[in-house]
Amino acid sequence: MHLTIERADFADPHLGAFLRAHLDDLAPTAPVESRHALDLRGLQAPDVRLWVASVGDEIVGTGALAALEPGHEELKSMRTDPTRRGQGIATRLLEHLLRDARGRHIRRISLETGSMDFFAPARALYAKAGFVLCPPFGSYSEDPNSVFMTKAL
Secondary structure, three states: OOEEEEEOOOOOHHHHHHHHHHHHHHHHHOOHHHOOOOOHHHHOOOOEEEEEEEEOOEEEEEEEEEEEEOOEEEEEEEEEOHHHOOOOHHHHHHHHHHHHHHHOOOOEEEEEEEOOHHHHHHHHHHHHOOOEEOOOOOOOOOOOOEEEEEEEO
16 A cells, blocks of 8 residues: 655645544534534634555545644544555554654654544554643643543653
8 A cells, every 4th residue: 555645735636525424423422512523614723733544545534733822732633544554554644743743853743532332443653652641731721521632751
């Protein structure tokens, strides 16, 4: 599989559909106040960097970094196409995001993910990459539906 990872082209209609599917997948997992995924508009904010993983013309994954404060960013919108899970796409995308952050002298990456079984593979991926549990950060507060993790770079 030849995977390419490039900055998002927001004019690509397939990207909007891929991100809508992400939000649709998350909808049944938690109440609306506990869902923190960015929509297409949120991902276009100037302080967010979105990447797209593709195989040929097919989008198979996304991942973003959003600025929190100088030297500290948040991992957002990590998704692998459900039909492509288990192929290493998320690992490669996460490695790409961490390399980008290091290259820009970011010192810490934090993330929020769900506490439910649906998110167990994501939590395992992040733990394998060196993320550890942490208290809520940024504008987050304690929430039984959320797990907070961080990694010093």
